[in-house]
Amino acid sequence: xxxxxxxxxxxxxxxxxxxxxxxxxxxxxxxxxxxxxxxxxxxxxxxxxxxxxxxxxxxxxxxxxxxxxxxxxxxxxxxxxxxxxxxxxxxxxxxxxxxxxxxxxxxxxxxxxxxxxxxxxxxxxxxxxxxxxxxxxxxxxxxx
Ligand SMILES: [Zn+2]
Ligand SMILES: [Zn+2]
Numbered sequence: 208x209x210x211x212x213x214x215x216x217x218x219x220x221x222x223x224x225x226x227x228x229x230x231x232x233x234x235x236x237x238x239x240x241x242x243x244x245x246x247x248x249x250x251x252x253x254x255x256x257x258x259x260x261x262x263x264x265x266x267x268x269x270x271x272x273x274x275x276x277x278x279x280x281x282x283x284x285x286x287x288x289x290x291x292x293x294x295x296x297x298x299x300x301x302x303x304x305x306x307x308x309x310x311x312x313x314x315x316x317x318x319x320x321x322x323x324x325x326x327x328x329x330x331x332x333x334x335x336x337x338x339x340x341x342x343x344x345x346x347x348x349x350x351x
Pocket of ligand 1: 222
């Protein structure tokens with residue numbers, strides 16, 4: 208199931224509208240995470256889609272939090288909306304809910320699937336990657 212191609216740019220915004228994000232390119236695919244950091248930051252689960260750093264323009268004040276040794280989380284300091292998670296030097300993993308275009312993106316995976324709170328499992332045939340499998344192949348925070 209491919210999302211329909213949407214011509215760039217695409218614009219998203221936080222709840223209060225103080226932060227707007229304009230994308231010149233993106234990968235139309237949603238990854239959801241159930242690790243303990245995402246559970247806390249996102250109220251139980253977080254989801255994101257990637258955009259290359261040079262394709263992202265942000266307007267408005269943004270609060271940044273060093274969530275791990277290698278990644279930041281960003282949110283609107285006024286309304287608290289989660290904006291992105293970004294490994295240092297990597298692409299942005301943007302919150303889908305900020306962007307109308309993301310409504311049609313397919314869910315491609317759940318990571319830390321075995322750590323999900325019971326209510327938060329997502330329906331579908333996408334891969335469900337366990338904590339052990341994810342941490343074997345990716346940088347991660349000990350204890351996440
Ligand atoms: Zn806001
Ligand atoms: Zn996570």
